[in-house]
Amino acid sequence: VSGEQALAQAREVDLKRARGETLGKLAGVPIGLKDALATRGVATTCGSKILTRNGKGWLPPFDATVVSRLKAAGAILPGKCNMDEFAMGSSTENSAFGPAKNPWDTTRTPGGSSGGSAVAVAAQMTPGSLGSDTGGSIRQPASFSNVVGVKPTYGRVSRYGLVAFASSLDQIGPFAVDVRSAARILEVIAGQDERDATSIDAPVGAYEAACERSVKGTRVGVPEEYFAAGLDPEIAASVRASIDALANAGCTIQPIKLPHTDYAVATYYVLATAEASSNLARFDGVRFGMRVESAGANLTTMYGDTREAGFGAEVKRRIMLGTYVLSAGYYDAYYLKALRVRTLIRRDFEEAFKQVDIIATPTSPVAPFRLGERTGDPLAMYLADIYTLPASLAGVPALSLPGAPTPASSGRPPLPVGVQLIAAPLDEERMFAVAAAVEAASPARALALPALA
Numbered sequence: 072v073s074g075e076q077a078l079a080q081a082r083e084v085d086l087k088r089a090r091g092e093t094l095g096k097l098a099g100v101p102i103g104l105k106d107a108l109a110t111r112g113v114a115t116t117c118g119s120k121i122l123t124r125n126g127k128g129w130l131p132p133f134d135a136t137v138v139s140r141l142k143a144a145g146a147i148l149p150g151k152c153n154m155d156e157f158a159m160g161s162s163t164e165n166s167a168f169g170p171a172k173n174p175w176d177t178t179r180t181p182g183g184s185s186g187g188s189a190v191a192v193a194a195q196m197t198p199g200s201l202g203s204d205t206g207g208s209i210r211q212p213a214s215f216s217n218v219v220g221v222k223p224t225y226g227r228v229s230r231y232g233l234v235a236f237a238s239s240l241d242q243i244g245p246f247a248v249d250v251r252s253a254a255r256i257l258e259v260i261a262g263q264d265e266r267d268a269t270s271i272d273a274p275v276g277a278y279e280a281a282c283e284r285s286v287k288g289t290r291v292g293v294p295e296e297y298f299a300a301g302l303d304p305e306i307a308a309s310v311r312a313s314i315d316a317l318a319n320a321g322c323t324i325q326p327i328k329l330p331h332t333d334y335a336v337a338t339y340y341v342l343a344t345a346e347a348s349s350n351l352a353r354f355d356g357v358r359f360g361m362r363v364e365s366a367g368a369n370l371t372t373m374y375g376d377t378r379e380a381g382f383g384a385e386v387k388r389r390i391m392l393g394t395y396v397l398s399a400g401y402y403d404a405y406y407l408k409a410l411r412v413r414t415l416i417r418r419d420f421e422e423a424f425k426q427v428d429i430i431a432t433p434t435s436p437v438a439p440f441r442l443g444e445r446t447g448d449p450l451a452m453y454l455a456d457i458y459t460l461p462a463s464l465a466g467v468p469a470l471s472l473p474g475a476p477t478p479a480s481s482g483r484p485p486l487p488v489g490v491q492l493i494a495a496p497l498d499e500e501r502m503f504a505v506a507a508a509v510e511a512a513s514p515a516r517a518l519a520l521p522a523l524a
């Protein structure tokens with residue numbers, strides 16, 4: 072929590088307002104930040120022990136571009152949000168600082184890896200926050216926590232100052248209490264940046280205004296592969312109800328095929344781990360955070376000891392997997408093959424967007440699971456990412472917004488359900504328009520937050 076900073080920022084907005092100056096788009100609005108974003112002089116740990124020294128987090132000498140843009144828009148930045156270590160995970164249980172809990176049922180996970188950012192919004196700490204999404208880390212926690220979460224087109228938002236996980240996939244995006252608020256935050260943070268060579272030089276859309284647009288005549292595709300075996304029937308029913316609401320709003324609904332969906336999990340976990348193994352080489356005990364120096368150590372043993380003590384189990388697993396798939400003799404069989412399948416997955420979307428304007432799916436095949444339920448089985452954790460990974464691999468924009476919660480009668484408490492909308496590259500305006508139409512018809516707010524009741 073950066074209380075002093077938040078109060079100073081709030082005072083500045085008050086002064087500006089008193090002087091009658093023009094205020095920014097987020098003047099006075101508190102926004103939480105995933106702790107993967109560099110914040111000048113404010114501890115940044117990425118959920119990892121390796122970015123701490125003597126119990127204190129790394130203090131970046133600069134702000135991430137998104138952080139500078141939020142500040143320039145008058146936002147208040149009250150603190151950093153918990154996350155899976157280096158954004159690797161789907162439950163925020165891989166944080167070195169303990170798990171985040173789902174405010175709708177604190178025995179369950181809020182999702183991950185941006186779990187803290189989702190919880191900040193769900194528990195009404197901040198009306199908006201930022202997360203990062205490499206394979207679903209904004210959309211899945213948004214789904215589990217009953218809030219809106221947006222992964223923009225790859226390159227739409229500058230990643231300068233985001234601690235890199237898998238650079239060909241990473242993208243920053245907003246969480247918010249509703250679609251329009253998420254749209255406004257994206258308007259503030261989006262746009263080209265000379266400090267990120269992958270950022271796209273295209274005008275930023277009028278995302279907030281797009282929320283008022285009519286969706287009549289919009290062609291909505293429903294991929295059969297996303298409603299197949301493994302999908303919780305109550306989630307299927309909820310998502311279908313949201314799709315019906317779109318039909319009522321004048322959209323045409325049509326079945327489509329995304330035939331390579333089944334390969335997304337394997338493809339992603341080869342590519343993401345390969346890139347991570349390279350990106351995480353920089354945490355070596357020299358440049359950032361902690362260093363372990365035992366008696367008689369030399370440079371090589373210092374690297375090894377530091378990484379052994381500083382990284383958690385999941386991060387180590389991924390560095391080993393990624394190093395393996397990149398190693399001589401296996402590169403062609405795994406890494407190169409995965410790159411080729413990624414192209415097929417991207418083509419699935421190109422073909423689909425010749426027939427439809429928007430794709431509607433569940434965000435997650437499963438409801439928020441109990442803390443501890445999947446930590447012993449990494450593969451079970453990975454498989455739950457099946458619906459968010461394809462859009463990441465294709466680089467297309469996607470968001471999750473609350474649908475109707477699961478019914479109370481099912482032997483578990485009513486739990487949040489996320490509806491995922493996927494759009495063609497840079498078609499975020501249309502994505503927001505359709506999301507606003509789903510939201511207008513959704514009874515999601517009927518879910519009572521026990522922690523605040």
Ligand code: GLN
Nearest residue numbers: 158160204205206207208
């Ligand atoms: N759950 C996925 C993983 O563990 C995605 C994480 C993310 O998007 N950062 O890699």
